[in-house]
Amino acid sequence: MAKAKKQPRPKAVTPKGFRDYFGEEVTQRSHMLGQIADVYHHYGFDALESSAVETVEALGKFLPDVDRPNEGVFAWQEADENDKGDWMALRYDLTAPLARVYAQHRNDLPSPYRRYAMGPVWRNEKPGPGRYRQFYQCDADTVGTASMAADAEICMMLSDTLERVGIPRGDYLVRVNNRKVLNGVLEAMGLAEDDPKRDDVLRTIDKFDKVGEAGVRELLTKGRLDASGAFIDGVGLGDAQADPVIAFLTSKAADVAGTMANLHNAVGDSKVGVEGINELEQIGELLAAGGYGDDQVLIDPSIVRGLGYYTGPVFEAELTFEILDEKGRKRQFGSVSGGGRYDGLVKRFTGQEVPAVGVSIGVDRLLAALREKGRLAATPTGPVVVTVMDRARMADYQAMVAELRNAGIRAEVYLGNPKNFGNQLKYADKRNSPIAVIEGGEEKERGVVQIKDLRVGTLVSQSSSDNQKWAENLQQKTVDRSSLVSSVSEMLKRGSPRLDAEGNIVDASGSLLLPKEYLL
Numbered sequence: 001m002a003k004a005k006k007q008p009r010p011k012a013v014t015p016k017g018f019r020d021y022f023g024e025e026v027t028q029r030s031h032m033l034g035q036i037a038d039v040y041h042h043y044g045f046d047a048l049e050s051s052a053v054e055t056v057e058a059l060g061k062f063l064p065d066v067d068r069p070n071e072g073v074f075a076w077q078e079a080d081e082n083d084k085g086d087w088m089a090l091r092y093d094l095t096a097p098l099a100r101v102y103a104q105h106r107n108d109l110p111s112p113y114r115r116y117a118m119g120p121v122w123r124n125e126k127p128g129p130g131r132y133r134q135f136y137q138c139d140a141d142t143v144g145t146a147s148m149a150a151d152a153e154i155c156m157m158l159s160d161t162l163e164r165v166g167i168p169r170g171d172y173l174v175r176v177n178n179r180k181v182l183n184g185v186l187e188a189m190g191l192a193e194d195d196p197k198r199d200d201v202l203r204t205i206d207k208f209d210k211v212g213e214a215g216v217r218e219l220l221t222k223g224r225l226d227a228s229g230a231f232i233d234g235v236g237l238g239d240a241q242a243d244p245v246i247a248f249l250t251s252k253a254a255d256v257a258g259t260m261a262n263l264h265n266a267v268g269d270s271k272v273g274v275e276g277i278n279e280l281e282q283i284g285e286l287l288a289a290g291g292y293g294d295d296q297v298l299i300d301p302s303i304v305r306g307l308g309y310y311t312g313p314v315f316e317a318e319l320t321f322e323i324l325d326e327k328g329r330k331r332q333f334g335s336v337s338g339g340g341r342y343d344g345l346v347k348r349f350t351g352q353e354v355p356a357v358g359v360s361i362g363v364d365r366l367l368a369a370l371r372e373k374g375r376l377a378a379t380p381t382g383p384v385v386v387t388v389m390d391r392a393r394m395a396d397y398q399a400m401v402a403e404l405r406n407a408g409i410r411a412e413v414y415l416g417n418p419k420n421f422g423n424q425l426k427y428a429d430k431r432n433s434p435i436a437v438i439e440g441g442e443e444k445e446r447g448v449v450q451i452k453d454l455r456v457g458t459l460v461s462q463s464s465s466d467n468q469k470w471a472e473n474l475q476q477k478t479v480d481r482s483s484l485v486s487s488v489s490e491m492l493k494r495g496s497p498r499l500d501a502e503g504n505i506v507d508a509s510g511s512l513l514l515p516k517e518y519l520l
Contacts, residue, residue: 016127017125017126017127017132017133017134018132018133018134019132020401023035023380024123024380027369027380028367028376028380029363029364029367031138032165032363032366032367033118033136033138033363035161035164035165036118036138036161036164036361036363037116037118037138038164038167039157039160039161039164040116040138040140040157040161041116043114043140043153043157043408044113044114044448045115045116045140046114046115046116046153047115047116047117048101048115048116048117049117049119050091050094050097050098050100050101050504051070051091051097051115052090052091052119052120053088053089053090053091054088054089054091054096054097054100055086055087055088055089055160056073056075056086056088056089057087058096058097058099058100059073059088059089059091059092060096060097060348072092072123072124072125073089073090073092073122073123073124073465074089074090074122074124074133075087075088075090075124075251076088076089078358083433085267086470088140090121091121091122092121092122092123092138093121093137093139093360094117094118094119094121094139094242094360095139095141095342095345095358095360095421097117098115098117098139098141098143098345098356098358099345099346099348099349100349102143102345102346102354103346103349103350104349106246106346106350111143111144112142112143112144112145112150113138113142113143113144114141114142114143115140115141115143116138116139116140116141116467117138117139118136118137118138118139118363119136119137120134120135120136120137121134121135121136121137122134126292128287130368132364135362135363135364136362136363136364137360137361137363138360138361138363139358139360139361140154140157140260140358140359141357141359142154142356142357142358142360143345143346143354143355143356144354144355144356146343146355147354148161148282148283148286148313149286150357151176151279151283151312151313151315151341151357152282152283152286152287152290153286154315154339154357154358154359154504155174155176155283155292155297156286156287156290156292156297157313157359158174158315158317158337158339158359159172159174159292159296159297159362162174162317162336162337162366165366165370165371166370166375167319167366167369167370169295169296169375170295170317170320171319171320171321172296172317172318172320172336173295173296173297173298173300173318173320174296174297174298174315174316175297175299175300175302175303175315175316175317175318176280176283176297176298176299176300176303176313176314176315177280177299177300177301177302177304177313177314177315178276178277178279178280178312178314179276179310179311179312179313179314179315179340179341180272180273180275180276180279180311180312181248181263181266181267181273181277181280181301181342182202182248182276182304183270183272183274183276184206184266184267184268184270184271184272184273184274184276184277185244185245185247185248185266185270186201187267187268187270187272187273188240188244188266188267188268188269188270188273189201189237189242189244189245190241194517197235197236197237200235201220201235201237201245202304203303204216204219204220204235204245205245205249206304207219208249208302208304209302210282211224213250214250216249217222217239217243218234219232219234219235220234220235220237220241220242220245220385221234221235221236221238221239221242222234222236229448230387233271237274244266244267244268247262247265247266248263248267248301249266249301249302249304249453250302251263251266251301252277252299252300252301252302256281256284256294256299259299259301260277260281260299263277263280263301264277266291279301279313280313283299283313284299296479297315303315303316309340309342310341310381311341311342311343311344312340312341312343312357313340313341313357314338314339314340314341315339315340315359316335316337316338317335317336317337317338317361318332318333318334318335318336319332319333319334319335319336319369320332320333321333321373323372333369333372335365336361336362336365336366337359337360337361337362337419338359338360339357339359340357340358341355341356341357342356342357343355343356343357348352380432381410381432381434381496382410382428382431382432382433382434383410383411383412383431383433383435384404384409384410384411384433384435384436384488384492385411385412385413385414385424385427385428385431385433385435385436385437386400386401386404386411386412386413386436386437386439387414387418387421387424387425387428387436387437387438387439388413388414388418388424389418389421389438389439389441390440390441390444391418393444394413395414396439396444397439398413400413400437400439400449400484401413403484403485404485404488407485407489409485409488409489409492414427414428424436424489426456428454429454433454434453434454434455434491434492434496435451435452435453435454435488435491435492436451436452436454437449437450437451437452437484437488438450438451438452439481443478447480447482448478448479448480448481449478449479449481449484450474450477450478450479451477451479451484451487451488451491452475452476453475453476453491453497455496455497456475456497456505456513456514473488475513475514477491494506494507494508494509494511494513495507495509496508497513502516503516
């Protein structure tokens with residue numbers, strides 16, 4: 001009888017384009033999601049949690065690749081007796097599901113409907129550095145109103161959100177433009193709606209931030225050489241036809257009035273172009289009335305994000321501070337959020353146009369920005385660890401933990417092998433625990449416990465080889481068992497210790513904990 005072939009062990013590797021998130025990152029993200037939700041809720045938006053899976057039919061034109069429904073998204077076909085089941089897909093954003101939800105429940109929802117949604121989305125795209133196939137988004141949308149007040153409100157809320165999570169004024173800018181103005185520019189160029197060159201022009205405009213004014217003109221006309229020396233064919237327009245596009249992209253002036261005047265020149269007599277300019281003026285007036293200045297939200301015609309998708313105003317939040325890239329070169333951090341008006345959102349389901357406007361924030365990008373600015377704690381605080389000196393007295397240690405938890409203090413009992421006490425302290429150190437609680441047989445008889453400030457111990461061990469001095473200092477306290485909770489609370493309130501300019505160890509408020517003489 002043939003010997004059964006041994007099955008190979010599966011490889012313990014993360015799927016390509018995905019990654020695992022551990023305690024610190026999960027905690028930081030959860031904290032940020034809570035901050036963003038607070039702002040959204042404060043503005044009157046209600047939470048919505050829709051299914052992570054939608055039918056490909058429902059996603060419809062919002063799919064990244066409508067001709068290949070299993071490309072761009074993670075999709076599969078439901079099995080049935082005829083192998084003709086529905087195509088299903090993981091959501092690739094939080095906007096497309098909103099169209100289905102609103103169309104399905106519109107008779108039960110208030111109008112306008114204001115919702116926010118947060119959660120992971122999935123895109124079946126080629127991964128790259130910092131680019132994953134699963135990431136978090138935070139969206140807010142208003143469905144059912146064409147009022148520019150909704151667009152202005154989104155911009156105000158976006159500004160407030162960035163400041164709430166720790167991006168101060170001066171480090172960000174929300175830029176606003178309007179698709180209708182660009183449509184007016186295309187009309188001024190003499191390009192009809194069915195002219196295939198319109199899409200070529202839109203794609204060229206989208207490269208303005210990369211190639212600049214001269215590069216856009218070359219790409220609109222005869223073509224240009226790229227940085228590698230390869231020639232890129234132009235759209236084939238004449239210089240006169242390209243002029244309105246250049247005027248549009250360079251219309252930003254020193255003040256809003258000047259910008260609006262330049263835009264009027266760019267769109268000429270185009271009715272839709274003038275309508276777009278009027279909408280931008282309304283948004284500007286509403287922002288000013290709300291107290292939002294040009295250092296927070298700015299009308300900027302150079303913003304051209306997704307202009308093939310949006311039907312009216314578009315906006316983008318950009319972080320303006322500089323960082324160093326992987327090669328040590330300075331560059332701006334860039335965009336962390338975007339959105340706009342898309343009035344065709346629900347029409348596919350109802351046959352009726354429903355106006356809508358929304359914004360999406362990339363949480364992972366925002367977290368990366370805060371890390372770059374040093375505004376996220378490098379190491380989170382772990383739990384207070386109650387050490388185990390006598391395995392037979394586990395009930396005593398569990399009682400201590402229960403008291404600490406009931407007082408709102410994060411705490412745990414060491415559940416490993418308690419034989420080696422040094423390993424317990426190593427465990428606490430790996431958990432970044434601020435305090436260890438110790439109760440051996442002697443302490444039990446005396447009715448006391450020891451509480452050890454591990455944060456100060458870390459600083460001392462880095463600065464001194466005199467362990468006896470550390471043992472004698474007041475950072476390891478013996479307290480009555482009855483005062484365990486109050487003593488631990490008091491020690492935690494001191495905050496993380498640090499070295500001051502003179503070399504003393506002080507608490508978060510600057511109060512002396514240990515003189516520098518102990519650190520010699």
